[in-house]
Structure formats: C-alpha cells, structure tokens
Amino acid sequence: MSSRADPRTTQLLEAPCRTVMRGSTSPMEDAAAERRKATFDSEELAAFLAEGKDNLLRREELVKLLSSQPWGDKTHRYFLTREQEYVCGLEAMVGMWKIMREQRMSMEDGIAMRSLAYFPGGLELHIGMFIPTILSQGTPEQQAKWMPLSNRLQVIGTYAQTELGHGTFVRGLQTVAVYDESARQFVVHSPCLESTKWWPGGLGKTATHVVLMARLFVKGRDYGPHAFVVQIRDLDTHLPLPGVTVGDIGPKMGYNSVDNGFLSFDHVRVPREAMLMRFAQVTEEGRYVPPPPDNQKASYATMVYVRATIVRDSGDFLSRAVTIATRYTAVRRQTASKLGEPEVQVLDYDNVQQTLLPLMARAFSFVFMGRSMMHMYNSFDAARARNDFVALPELHALSSGLKALCTDVTAAGIETCRRQCGGHGYLLASGLPTLFNSYVQNCTWEGDNSVMYLQTARYLIKSAMAAQAGKPLTGSAQYLSAASQQAGARCGVSSPADWCSPAHQLAALTRVAAQLVAQAAQVLARAGGGRLSFDGEAWNSSTVDLIRAARAHASLYLHQNFVDCVEAAAEQRELGDTTAAVLRQLVQLHGVSLLMEVAGDLQEGGYCTGRQAGMLREQQRALVYALRPNALALVDAFAYPDYQLNSALGRKDGNVYQALLDSARINPLNATPEGPAYKPVLQALLNPEVRSRM
Numbered sequence: 001m002s003s004r005a006d007p008r009t010t011q012l013l014e015a016p017c018r019t020v021m022r023g024s025t026s027p028m029e030d031a032a033a034e035r036r037k038a039t040f041d042s043e044e045l046a047a048f049l050a051e052g053k054d055n056l057l058r059r060e061e062l063v064k065l066l067s068s069q070p071w072g073d074k075t076h077r078y079f080l081t082r083e084q085e086y087v088c089g090l091e092a093m094v095g096m097w098k099i100m101r102e103q104r105m106s107m108e109d110g111i112a113m114r115s116l117a118y119f120p121g122g123l124e125l126h127i128g129m130f131i132p133t134i135l136s137q138g139t140p141e142q143q144a145k146w147m148p149l150s151n152r153l154q155v156i157g158t159y160a161q162t163e164l165g166h167g168t169f170v171r172g173l174q175t176v177a178v179y180d181e182s183a184r185q186f187v188v189h190s191p192c193l194e195s196t197k198w199w200p201g202g203l204g205k206t207a208t209h210v211v212l213m214a215r216l217f218v219k220g221r222d223y224g225p226h227a228f229v230v231q232i233r234d235l236d237t238h239l240p241l242p243g244v245t246v247g248d249i250g251p252k253m254g255y256n257s258v259d260n261g262f263l264s265f266d267h268v269r270v271p272r273e274a275m276l277m278r279f280a281q282v283t284e285e286g287r288y289v290p291p292p293p294d295n296q297k298a299s300y301a302t303m304v305y306v307r308a309t310i311v312r313d314s315g316d317f318l319s320r321a322v323t324i325a326t327r328y329t330a331v332r333r334q335t336a337s338k339l340g341e342p343e344v345q346v347l348d349y350d351n352v353q354q355t356l357l358p359l360m361a362r363a364f365s366f367v368f369m370g371r372s373m374m375h376m377y378n379s380f381d382a383a384r385a386r387n388d389f390v391a392l393p394e395l396h397a398l399s400s401g402l403k404a405l406c407t408d409v410t411a412a413g414i415e416t417c418r419r420q421c422g423g424h425g426y427l428l429a430s431g432l433p434t435l436f437n438s439y440v441q442n443c444t445w446e447g448d449n450s451v452m453y454l455q456t457a458r459y460l461i462k463s464a465m466a467a468q469a470g471k472p473l474t475g476s477a478q479y480l481s482a483a484s485q486q487a488g489a490r491c492g493v494s495s496p497a498d499w500c501s502p503a504h505q506l507a508a509l510t511r512v513a514a515q516l517v518a519q520a521a522q523v524l525a526r527a528g529g530g531r532l533s534f535d536g537e538a539w540n541s542s543t544v545d546l547i548r549a550a551r552a553h554a555s556l557y558l559h560q561n562f563v564d565c566v567e568a569a570a571e572q573r574e575l576g577d578t579t580a581a582v583l584r585q586l587v588q589l590h591g592v593s594l595l596m597e598v599a600g601d602l603q604e605g606g607y608c609t610g611r612q613a614g615m616l617r618e619q620q621r622a623l624v625y626a627l628r629p630n631a632l633a634l635v636d637a638f639a640y641p642d643y644q645l646n647s648a649l650g651r652k653d654g655n656v657y658q659a660l661l662d663s664a665r666i667n668p669l670n671a672t673p674e675g676p677a678y679k680p681v682l683q684a685l686l687n688p689e690v691r692s693r694m
C-alpha cells in the first residue's frame with residue numbers, strides 16, 4: 001500500500017492554516033481552556049468508569065502493545081480495499097487472540113483489546129457465538145473435543161442460523177438434519193434455494209466449521225431447529241468439503257472486514273456426535289429425548305448471550321461518537337457576529353449543545369446498563385450450570401427490549417454526532433462514518449429491533465394478564481401489579497426543577513410504561529374479539545402499540561438502573577462530592593430527555609398537564625446549561641486513547657486541522673501529482689497536442 005505522497009501535493013497541505021476570523025485562539029488552546037472550566041475531577045470519574053485506576057493503566061499498556069504490532073497500526077485504516085480490509089481484520093484478530101493466549105490474559109483484556117483495536121475480522125463469530133454455543137449447549141465430552149481445537153484456532157467456527165428465506169422466524173428454517181440410525185449419522189441437506197445459509201460472519205472465506213441450526217428429523221418426525229457442529233472446509237487445503245457450497249455474500253454497507261457468507265449442503269453425512277446434546281438428545285437407536293420442560297428454548301440461548309453483549313457494547317460505541325463530536329465542536333469555531341471578532345465555539349450553539357449533552361447522558365446510562373446486563377447474564381449462566389432456568393424468561397424479555405432500545409439510540413446517536421461535526425464529519429478520517437456503518441447492523445442482527453421489542457411486549461402482556469388474575473409478579477414488570485390502583489394518580493411537579501427529582505422522574509416513567517402496556521393490551525383484546533392472542537391478525541394489528549409499550553418499559557428499566565448505579569456509587573463513597581454532583585446532573589438530564597419523548601402520552605393519560613409537560617423542556621435547557629462547562633471533562637472521563645478513536649476530529653489535544661491534513665497526505669490518490677485518471681482520461685481532453693491527434 002502506498003503511503004508516500006508527492007512532495008508537490010504535500011507542500012500545499014503543509015501551508016500555515018490560521019484565518020483572520022479566528023482571533024488569537026488555536027484549537028489546542030480552546031481544548032485546554034475547555035478543560036480548565038470543569039468543576040470536577042475528570043480523572044477520578046475515568047477511574048470510576050474503568051472500575052479502577054489499574055484498568056486505566058492497563059489500557060495504556062494495551063495501546064502500546066497493539067500499536068507496536070504491524071497489524072495494529074491504524075495509519076492506513078481508512079484507505080483499505082475490501083480484500084485488504086478482510087485480510088488485515090483477520091490478521092488483527094488472530095494477532096490479538098495469540099497475544100491473549102501467549103500472555104495468559106484475562107477475558108477483560110481481550111474485550112479491551114478488541115475495543116481498542118476495533119478491527120472486526122473473520123474470527124468475530126468464532127469468539128462471539130461458535131465457542132459460546134459449544135460451551136452452553138455441548139455435553140462435557142463435546143466441550144472436551146471442540147474447546148482445545150477452538151482455543152488454538154485449529155478449527156475456526158461461525159454460527160450458521162439465518163437462511164436466504166428465513167432469519168426472524170427461526171422455527172421456519174429449512175435446512176434439515178435427518179437421522180440415519182443404520183449409519184448413526186445425520187444427513188445434512190439444503191432442500192431448496194431459500195434454505196441456503198446466508199449472513200454468518202466469517203463463513204465466506206475463513207471458517208472451517210459451523211454451528212449449524214437445522215431442523216432435526218428422527219424417524220420421519222420433525223423436532224424443529226437444533227444445533228450441530230459441522231465441518232465445511234478441509235483442514236489442510238481450506239477447500240470446501242464434498243457436498244458443501246460456500247462463499248462470501250459480497251460488499252455490505254459496512255463491517256466489510258468480516259466475510260459474511262453463504263452455505264448449502266448436498267446430503268452431507270456427519271456423525272451422531274455432531275448434534276450438541278447437552279439439553280436435547282438423539283440416542284444411537286434413534287430415540288429423541290427432548291430438553292427439560294422449563295428449557296424448551298435451550299437452543300436459543302446463544303442469542304440471549306449475544307444480545308446482552310450488544311447492550312454492553314452500545315455504551316462503548318455511543319460514548320466514542322459523543323467524545324469525537326464534543327471534542328471537535330469544542331474547538332471548532334464558526335461565525336462571528338462581527339467580522340474580526342472571535343468566532344463562536346460550535347458547542348456554544350444552543351442547537352448543538354441541546355443535541356449533544358442529552359446523548360452524552362444516554363452514553364453514560366448505557367455504560368451502566370451494559371454492566372448490569374452482563375451481571376444479570378452471568379448469574380443466569382451460573383444458575384444454568386445447575387440446570388436452573390427460572391431467570392430465563394425475564395432475561396430474554398429484558399435483553400430483547402434493551403438490545404432494541406440501546407441499539408436504536410446508539411445508531412441514530414452516532415449519525416447525530418456526525419451531523420454536529422458539519423462537513424468534516426463526513427470524512428472517514430473523522431472516524432464517525434466507519435463507526436456508524438460498522439454499528440448500524442446491530443439494529444438488525446441478533447433479531448431485528450421491532451421483532452425484539454415484540455418479544456418484550458409478549459412478556460409484558462402476559463405479565464399484565466397475570467396481574468389482572470391476581471397473581472404476584474416478580475422482576476422488571478412488577479410495577480404492572482400496582483398499576484390499576486395508581487391509575488388515578490397525578491404528577492406532583494410544580495416547577496421545572498421538580499422534574500430533576502428521581503422520584504418524580506421514575507413515577508412518570510413507570511406511569512407511562514404501565515399506561516402503554518394497558519393500551520396495547522386493550523388494542524390487542526379489541527382486535528382479538530376480547531381474547532389476547534400472541535400471533536395472527538390480532539397481534540399483527542397491535543404491533544405499533546406493543547412496540548411503544550416495550551420501548552417505554554425498557555426506558556424505565558434503563559433509567560432506574562442509571563439512578564441506582566449512581567446513587568450506590570455516591571453512597572459507597574466511590575465518587576467525591578463534586579463528581580457525584582455532576583453525575584447526578586447527567587442522571588437528571590437522562591430522565592428529563594426520556595420523559596420529553598413521551599410527553600404526549602403523559603398528557604393523553606391525564607397524568608400531566610400541558611404546563612407540566614412544557615416544564616420538561618425548560619428543565620432540559622437548564623440542565624444542559626449547567627453541564628456545558630463540564631462537557632469536555634465528561635467525555636475525557638471515558639478515557640479513549642487517540643489510538644482507539646482513530647479520529648482526526650476526536651483528538652484529545654484539539655489539533656484537528658493538522659490531523660485532517662496529515663490524513664489527506666497519506667491518501668493513495670495523492671501518490672502522484674497528476675493523479676491516476678490523467679493518462680487514461682484527462683490527458684486527451686486537456687492536452688492540445690494529444691487533442692489535435694484525436
């Protein structure tokens with residue numbers, strides 16, 4: 001790859017860049033002045049967010065380690081072709097995996113390295129779904145067989161569930177695994193075009209094995225989708241095995257360093273042991289043993305795990321985007337009221353700060369939510385080891401709704417951040433387009449967000465029905481038990497500042513969630529002629545209301561979690577008073593901005609007057625003004641090294657214009673002064689001698 005530009009091009013790029021309009025402030029001085037405005041200790045908050053100073057130091061060590069690797073150099077990242085992206089992404093992931101194993105690093109280090117290097121590669125699904133599925137659904141013998149090979153990368157796997165014809169509707173998958181008891185083998189087959197596996201990451205050119213979700217047939221009976229480990233490529237030649245057709249599905253909107261693939265089988269035989277049999281089994285003689293009654297969805301468990309990790313990662317992605325946009329808008333100046341006077345910092349425009357600071361509050365909230373979600377998943381995992389699945393329905397409902405909410409807000413938030421950065425945000429060098437393009441698929445994969453909200457809604461409607469029948473509710477939907485008694489309650493807010501109280505905020509968010517669940521149940525009952533059914537036309541004609549209810553429920557849970565985490569930290573003196581005060585302001589802004597989204601519902605349900613709802617807007621404005629001096633210090637507390645953000649606009653020192661020019665200088669298009677189109681296209685048009693010969 002060429003990195004040296006022609007000196008005649010670079011001379012121009014190196015010309016001093018200071019306009020008369022700027023006054024005397026440089027972007028670096030602006031950045032430094034912004035940091036001096038802070039009212040709290042940003043490093044203290046950084047250590048708290050990183051769960052200890054040691055973790056911050058460790059992050060610095062990992063940056064050194066990564067940036068010293070040939071595959072860890074990000075200088076040319078934005079200029080790679082698809083093929084280069086694929087190879088370099090895979091090299092980076094293999095490199096990190098090897099370092100992890102050689103240095104016996106913890107999983108936390110692995111997750112940190114993945115986030116620092118941020119170069120998804122063909123191993124993503126091996127680590128993210130293949131291994132977790134074997135661990136959660138394989139018998140001890142199957143784990144003993146596959147785990148050492150997987151850990152040494154002697155086999156590379158992916159998770160092959162989605163087909164051309166079916167993704168959402170897992171029960172509709174058409175790939176089959178038919179048990180042949182005479183040979184004690186399964187015959188794996190793709191019976192039609194639509195049954196071609198489509199999308200699995202790493203399948204295109206990397207994987208040697210797949211966890212295959214296929215309909216299990218035993219003695220002619222269809223037992224629905226089950227998981228099998230199937231080899232697809234030869235381990236010596238990497239060529240597809242007989243009966244296997246496999247390849248890459250082509251360029252995507254983003255995430256192009258990953259080789260998402262297609263796959264079909266023509267009567268491929270695999271041993272009986274290929275079926276992951278921890279929960280359901282097929283005996284040698286062909287008897288199907290179903291999973292225990294409370295665990296009929298055992299084979300869907302990996303999806304719950306990945307949804308939890310998606311919630312965790314949303315805070316990471318949104319906070320990166322908010323860091324870039326806040327740092328840049330703090331040093332970007334645009335427009336002076338009088339020529340010659342200093343121009344205004346973009347972050348001082350009301351429209352910009354009223355947009356960015358509520359997003360910043362969401363980013364903080366998602367970081368805490370991600371942590372709680374993983375705790376919840378880990379305690380389910382520990383219980384599952386004892387064959388206890390009691391927590392699964394609640395975990396499935398919460399992880400589905402939060403996956404949808406957090407990814408909806410993060411994807412839209414990254415794009416909003418890009419737009420606050422004006423034209424420069426459109427450059428890949430800003431870091432924001434790649435962040436968006438490689439994030440937005442989170443709204444679709446692992447369950448399209450609307451479909452995920454509807455899983456939460458299903459749980460809510462069932463909970464509301466149970467509450468109506470006088471059954472006690474546990475878990476996140478508990479508030480539905482008390483909802484009917486509280487239906488007549490009214491909002492007690494009498495001034496804008498009252499909206500800052502967590503009690504007022506949580507009461508209003510609870511009320512709106514209960515109201516939207518009740519409304520959705522009414523719509524569903526009306527459509528079903530008095531019956532609540534969970535599929536068919538009645539359900540379909542209620543999905544808009546059901547999705548709104550699920551989103552309100554997830555928002556309530558998210559906010560409650562933010563309040564709880566910050567209050568617990570303040571109470572346990574993990575934060576000094578000034579830092580706790582700023583975090584509380586963020587919590588308040590978070591609650592107010594969530595409530596502004598449902599202000600119409602609050603009034604429609606009679607909980608708030610128009611005046612009270614209007615006070616939300618006033619209070620949001622006041623909170624943003626209060627937080628504005630701390631904006632840069634707050635994003636500094638996410639402690640993203642420049643290496644990680646890889647953004648000309650998000651640099652910590654504020655030297656954004658130099659960084660943009662530096663990036664243009666290594667653009668391969670500038671490698672020659674005349675450019676690659678001169679000879680084949682332009683010369684004939686522009687050069688009179690050549691033209692006269694035409």
Ligand SMILES: CCCCCCCCCCC/C=C/C(=O)SCCNC(=O)CCNC(=O)[C@H](O)C(C)(C)COP(=O)(O)OP(=O)(O)OC[C@H]1O[C@@H](n2cnc3c(N)ncnc32)[C@H](O)[C@@H]1OP(=O)(O)O
Nearest residue numbers: 114124127128161167168169170297300303396445446447
């Ligand atoms: C260093 C670390 C590196 C990490 C790298 C990570 C990279 C990750 C990359 C991820 C890439 C993406 C991969 C994928 O996309 S894989 C494919 C994922 N596919 C989906 O998510 C499909 C979505 N569809 C479904 O999940 C289901 O089919 C759906 C839930 C939509 C409906 O299923 P079904 O029709 O069977 O179910 P019902 O609605 O009728 O419900 C029946 C009951 O089952 C309960 N249920 C449903 N799903 C689950 C589940 N997953 N777990 C537990 N329970 C579940 C449901 O609530 C119903 O229960 P009740 O009857 O009690 O109400």
Ligand SMILES: Cc1cc2nc3c(=O)[nH]c(=O)nc-3n(C[C@H](O)[C@H](O)[C@H](O)COP(=O)(O)OP(=O)(O)OC[C@H]3O[C@@H](n4cnc5c(N)ncnc54)[C@H](O)[C@@H]3O)c2cc1C
Nearest residue numbers: 159160161162167168199200201441444445446447448450
């Ligand atoms: C980048 C990327 C990577 C992926 N990686 C993998 C992988 O590694 N392994 C794998 O197996 N899969 C993978 N997938 C597939 C992914 O899981 C599916 O695309 C996803 O689950 C959505 O399913 P679908 O494509 O069938 O959407 P569809 O179901 O066709 O959705 C289309 C629209 O219909 C709506 N809709 C569908 N069903 C319903 C319903 N019941 N109720 C209401 N609305 C509905 C949806 O909301 C959506 O708006 C990946 C996808 C992407 C984009």
